Amino acid sequence: MKVMQLLPELNSGGVERGTLEIARALVKAEHQSLVVSHGGRLVAQLEAEGSTHLTLPIHKKSLSSLWQIRPLRQLIEAHQPDIVHVRSRVPAWLTHFALRGIPKQRRPHLISTVHGFYSVNRYSAIMTQAEKVIAVSDSVVKYITDHYKNCPPQDIVRIYRGIDPQAFPHGYQPSAQWINHIYTLFPQLENKFLICLPGRITRLKGHETLIELMERLQTEYPNVHAVVVGGADPKKKAYLDELEATIQDRGLREKITFVGHTSEIREWLAFSDIVLSLSNQAETFGRTALEALSVGTPVIGWNRGGVAEILSHLYPQGLIEVDDREALFHAVEQHIKNLQPVAPVQQFSLDDMCNKTLDLYQSVVNRR
Structure with a gap:
């Protein structure tokens, strides 16, 4: 052909x-x-x-x-x-x-x-x-x-x-050299329970929801830290500034780290304890959620679109009713208290x- x-x-x-x-x-x-x-x-x-x-x-x-x-x-x-x-x-x-x-x-x-x-x-x-x-x-x-x-x-x-399961193998862990380099760049991440929100910096990805979640978690769980993995297009700089101002106002400067654009998404997904999928609109597929589950990192996300299809097949305990902030908090809390294993991915x-x-x-x- x-x-x-x-x-x-x-x-x-x-x-x-x-x-x-x-x-x-x-x-x-x-x-x-x-x-x-x-x-x-x-x-x-x-x-x-x-x-x-x-x-x-x-x-x-x-x-x-x-x-x-x-x-x-x-x-x-x-x-x-x-x-x-x-x-x-x-x-x-x-x-x-x-x-x-x-x-x-x-x-x-x-x-x-x-x-x-x-x-x-x-x-x-x-x-x-x-x-x-x-x-x-x-x-x-x-x-x-x-x-x-x-x-x-x-x-x-x-x-x-x-996705290629060999590119995102179950149980993958970044090298000690990579982890040490990250701790050099971001010493605030060491010995923390890491919550990862991957994706470009846009209004669609749910960054405001992450900020609200972290504000609530910080009093009971001071060891929790959020990493936002993804860069901001120059056109989105105003939105990034707005997010950083909100983080400053809410006293979360030491609790949320923006790591910027990276080609090392596999490392960050594996390095994190849980990954969130909080997009304001349904995603047609949800590739990053699948990549996280493939390496064995639990994913918590809204029950809609392609992400819901992936989670319902692979990790149904990560499904949260859309915009239910209370359910999101409790699901994250459960994972902080008792991290659940993710079975090897056989689909997609x-x-x-x-x-x-x-x-x-x-x-x-x-x-x-």
Whole structure:
């Protein structure tokens, strides 16, 4: 097979990571892998792993992107992929118009992946207008069936995102050298019960809830410390300043540490005693929660979206009713008093995701 994946850019994020994972699986299975995007820092890795990158500015949510319809059509006609797989709305619209200019018998099969709970409108509906629509969780299947009645349920295929269990092995512990380095940078973490909130610094990730929780915990459990693992985009600096001012006002300066952007997420998840998932909106999957459970760290999170699906399968005692601050406090308290073991994760593997996606490609090609 020859498969062409389309996405806006190749810098960082879940969509980008998923694109590289499928590209790698295609190459490993001796298929041809093409990726079309505006480019980015992951292009070098993509090409080193055997895929071909085709640069096209299909990343802007503006009318000027319509100029890319003809170049995209020319790319598709030149490379003649069996499958075109769109992963984002602007590329999906451009592909929609590009394919209309190609005779039906020469058009590739069209597959989309719905990665997010997009705003419900005509613009987002394009993601459900493909031969097969991949949903990354049951929550996304429900979102599509609830809001896009024109998408036949039999055309929706749920394929969970996955992680490599060898990259996040059960019982993993950071090296003594890493731990000593962290204690040098952040001496306040030594001999503490660590609560980790991973994720970018945005209003969606529940930092205010963490601050409230820490304010309540500090009197009874002075040994508890929170680490916020994730950086702030320059555009979010005002929000970061706001959080730090709140922490200062509530006397929590010695109780909450921001470690900034890091590529060592596995180390931090394993180093922490518990991990929280407190997003203000449902997450479509919840990869970080899965990574934490995979290394054996308990996760406590709101009972919604993809995180709820992961916890219900792997660690149901970590599920808390949405926004129930009292239940959150008691669940954390229980873990401080009696840390519970997490069983080795047998589900949500990267191999499973890749195999199911490639099987779907093959079944669509075989139908012709």
